[in-house]
Amino acid sequence: MIEIKNLNKIFNEDKKNQFHALKDINLKINSNSCVILKGISGSGKSTLLSILATLSKPTNGEIIIDGESIAKLPDIHASNFRANKIGFIFQSYNLFNELNVYQNVSIPLVPLNLSNKQLDEKTSKALKIANISHKKDELVYNLSGGEKQRCAIARALVNNPDIILCDEPTANLDLENSKKFIEALRSLKKLNKTIIVATHDPIFDDLDFVDEVINIADGKICE
Numbered sequence: 001m002i003e004i005k006n007l008n009k010i011f012n013e014d015k016k017n018q019f020h021a022l023k024d025i026n027l028k029i030n031s032n033s034c035v036i037l038k039g040i041s042g043s044g045k046s047t048l049l050s051i052l053a054t055l056s057k058p059t060n061g062e063i064i065i066d067g068e069s070i071a072k073l074p075d076i077h078a079s080n081f082r083a084n085k086i087g088f089i090f091q092s093y094n095l096f097n098e099l100n101v102y103q104n105v106s107i108p109l110v111p112l113n114l115s116n117k118q119l120d121e122k123t124s125k126a127l128k129i130a131n132i133s134h135k136k137d138e139l140v141y142n143l144s145g146g147e148k149q150r151c152a153i154a155r156a157l158v159n160n161p162d163i164i165l166c167d168e169p170t171a172n173l174d175l176e177n178s179k180k181f182i183e184a185l186r187s188l189k190k191l192n193k194t195i196i197v198a199t200h201d202p203i204f205d206d207l208d209f210v211d212e213v214i215n216i217a218d219g220k221i222c223e
């Protein structure tokens, strides 16, 4: 269970360009559920996801994930938390073009100090689930958009995280690849992951495996 309590994010606090991006957010997200966080550009979706991923800290408020308070974790604990619990799929994939698919997918395992055998087993499994094993030796630079997305899915899965966060995952995909991404999400749901997708893409409307749609506007949750 993810509990968000009275969460606020103010950028550039006390400066002329201060901006209140998240305003008193309160949410409960059940484990193994798939939630769509819907809102127009600039509504605060990415800000909320990056705080949930411990990639940035809130100005105030609490986030409790499976009983652990994560909002103010010191950086070293935050990176351990991420390595064990979180898979993140970014809008722009955030892959290293000059590395091959296998190398990109195995990156989140580096902090875990695994043996080569364990590293290979986990990486191969993630490549298989994301249906990108056949390109494992290819440089990411040479992949199509849909293949880059599948590589990003494999990287998000490689540490077998409980929680998968997706930020505008279909923004750079055509309709066919967007539909394939939806089917990949459906499979992740069957693997009992908790999935949060931030999007304004109508393709996520009315999906049978989505448990809840949360609307966000101007940094606030709309009831």
Ligand SMILES: Nc1ncnc2c1ncn2[C@@H]1O[C@H](COP(=O)(O)OP(=O)(O)OP(=O)(O)O)[C@@H](O)[C@H]1O
Binding pocket: 011, 012, 019, 021, 039, 040, 041, 042, 043, 044, 045, 046, 047, 048, 168
């Ligand atoms: N580092 C920052 N400094 C100042 N303002 C910021 C910063 N990051 C985000 N913002 C502002 O916070 C608001 C919310 O941004 P956010 O990226 O969370 O929106 P979003 O809903 O994800 O938008 P999009 O769909 O376009 O990605 C925006 O107005 C943005 O300009």
